Amino acid sequence: MSSTRESLHGLWSSRWVFILAAAGSAVGLGNIWRFPYLTGENGGGAFVLIYLGFVLLIGIPLMVAETIIGRRGRRSPVNAILLIAEEESLSRHWSGLGLMGIIAGFLTLSFYSVVAGWSLAYVYFVLTSSFATANSISSEAIFTNLISSPLQLLFWHTLFMGSVIWIVSKGVSLGLERAVKILMPLLFVMLVLMTIYSLLVGDALGATKYLFATDFSSLTSDVILLAVGQAFFSLSLGMGALMIYGSYLPHDASIPRTCLIVGCVDTLVALLAGFLIFPIVFAYGLEAGQGPGLVFVTLTVAFADMPFGQVFGFTFFLLLTVAAWTSAISLLEPVVAWSVESKGWSRNSSSWLAGSVIWLIGILCLLSFNELKDFTPGGRNIFDWSEYISANVLLPLGGFLVAVFVGWRVSRMTIASEFGGNSSKLFSSWLFLLKYCAPIAVAIVFLNSSGLDLLFR
Ligand code: PHE
Numbered sequence: 001m002s003s004t005r006e007s008l009h010g011l012w013s014s015r016w017v018f019i020l021a022a023a024g025s026a027v028g029l030g031n032i033w034r035f036p037y038l039t040g041e042n043g044g045g046a047f048v049l050i051y052l053g054f055v056l057l058i059g060i061p062l063m064v065a066e067t068i069i070g071r072r073g074r075r076s077p078v079n080a081i082l083l084i085a086e087e088e089s090l091s092r093h094w095s096g097l098g099l100m101g102i103i104a105g106f107l108t109l110s111f112y113s114v115v116a117g118w119s120l121a122y123v124y125f126v127l128t129s130s131f132a133t134a135n136s137i138s139s140e141a142i143f144t145n146l147i148s149s150p151l152q153l154l155f156w157h158t159l160f161m162g163s164v165i166w167i168v169s170k171g172v173s174l175g176l177e178r179a180v181k182i183l184m185p186l187l188f189v190m191l192v193l194m195t196i197y198s199l200l201v202g203d204a205l206g207a208t209k210y211l212f213a214t215d216f217s218s219l220t221s222d223v224i225l226l227a228v229g230q231a232f233f234s235l236s237l238g239m240g241a242l243m244i245y246g247s248y249l250p251h252d253a254s255i256p257r258t259c260l261i262v263g264c265v266d267t268l269v270a271l272l273a274g275f276l277i278f279p280i281v282f283a284y285g286l287e288a289g290q291g292p293g294l295v296f297v298t299l300t301v302a303f304a305d306m307p308f309g310q311v312f313g314f315t316f317f318l319l320l321t322v323a324a325w326t327s328a329i330s331l332l333e334p335v336v337a338w339s340v341e342s343k344g345w346s347r348n349s350s351s352w353l354a355g356s357v358i359w360l361i362g363i364l365c366l367l368s369f370n371e372l373k374d375f376t377p378g379g380r381n382i383f384d385w386s387e388y389i390s391a392n393v394l395l396p397l398g399g400f401l402v403a404v405f406v407g408w409r410v411s412r413m414t415i416a417s418e419f420g421g422n423s424s425k426l427f428s429s430w431l432f433l434l435k436y437c438a439p440i441a442v443a444i445v446f447l448n449s450s451g452l453d454l455l456f457r
Pocket of ligand 1: 026027028029030031233235236239241328330331
């Protein structure tokens with residue numbers, strides 16, 4: 001039997017809503033913006049393969065572990081861990097893991113909102129005429145113009161963050177559920193349509209080779225760290241998003257089954273995005289390794305060329321913004337739930353307060369493309385640092401600690417009861433991956449890469 005404790009913030013109306021919400025959290029800019037650009041920067045196939053390996057062997061088992069903590073504790077990450085630690089007579093210091101997640105959420109959302117702002121800006125741009133005649137040169141100019149204007153970036157970042165805060169302030173069932181139910185399926189359909197188009201008109205063969213030809217010569221310990229980081233980032237692991245969503249999961253839902261579905265959907269969307277972007281990159285001679293602008297520059301060219309490009313472009317960027325929005329909601333929710341529980345603040349004030357702090361950090365991130373462009377301590381600007389520390393340090397570290405906590409500290413009986421089902425084979429395979437594979441792999445990758453330099457710098 002799973003715990004019968006009740007959530008203070010409400011429950012999802014069914015297991016399907018959890019799947020949609022968790023998929024909404026997982027599927028976002030990580031899949032459509034970050035995965036293609038990292039793949040392009042790191043030479044394709046080998047990066048993709050390592051990423052897929054990490055998703056399967058570490059990512060999905062950790063998703064299960066985080067959801068178990070959430071549903072067992074039925075509180076925000078900090079308090080859920082605290083409750084479980086008390087029940088299991090473990091140190092209260094484990095709740096530090098939840099606090100670390102809050103910091104990771106702040107940092108992640110601050111740069112995430114800036115990129116989501118780009119997507120929002122593109123919804124608007126696509127309707128203007130310069131966009132309709134874009135070619136590979138002018139599409140780069142459109143992107144460069146956008147990121148070099150602090151005021152434009154501030155406007156879109158503010159609009160995006162404001163809408164995230166607003167929906168989180170409305171609460172679980174009213175705000176979140178309604179949003180994900182309609183929009184996630186729509187995004188998926190749109191993505192499939194676009195990918196088919198891109199494969200038909202673009203260089204499908206070149207893209208397939210690029211995505212799957214495994215040339216391990218480009219593989220360094222840093223690339224492996226990036227692949228781990230991307231697996232964590234894309235599956236929303238290591239900062240409590242799944243714990244909080246798990247805490248709203250009905251008692252009778254099977255955690256392994258739901259997590260497997262969410263993990264597969266997330267991976268499928270990332271691969272679809274790869275097959276959407278790269279055929280166009282190669283067909284139009286665009287630069288695969290151009291970095292964060294990749295998706296925007298590439299798709300602009302494609303939309304300019306395709307029939308009904310404006311309609312498609314408008315819908316696509318709108319849905320990308322929505323995907324980012326449902327992920328952003330899950331980045332803000334843990335800290336808001338925590339301050340409602342622990343500080344006794346209302347949901348409304350908690351959302352606006354936490355959201356405003358994130359908005360302020362986001363301003364520093366957006367300035368790193370223009371006014372603060374030359375401020376690059378240690379070779380990275382503020383935006384790059386936020387992205388790096390969040391995805392490559394805090395999320396993997398959070399995941400490592402979750403694996404140790406659930407795999408080694410919480411009693412087998414407790415986790416088995418939340419894991420549910422009657423296949424002891426499935427349970428023991430999962431536990432093996434969680435106990436040994438996840439912590440050891442993350443530790444090795446971490447120790448071998450500049451993640452370590454970063455900690456001891
Ligand atoms: N998974 C989200 C994406 O791919 C980002 C995210 C990371 C959301 C961590 C929540 C927690 O865009």
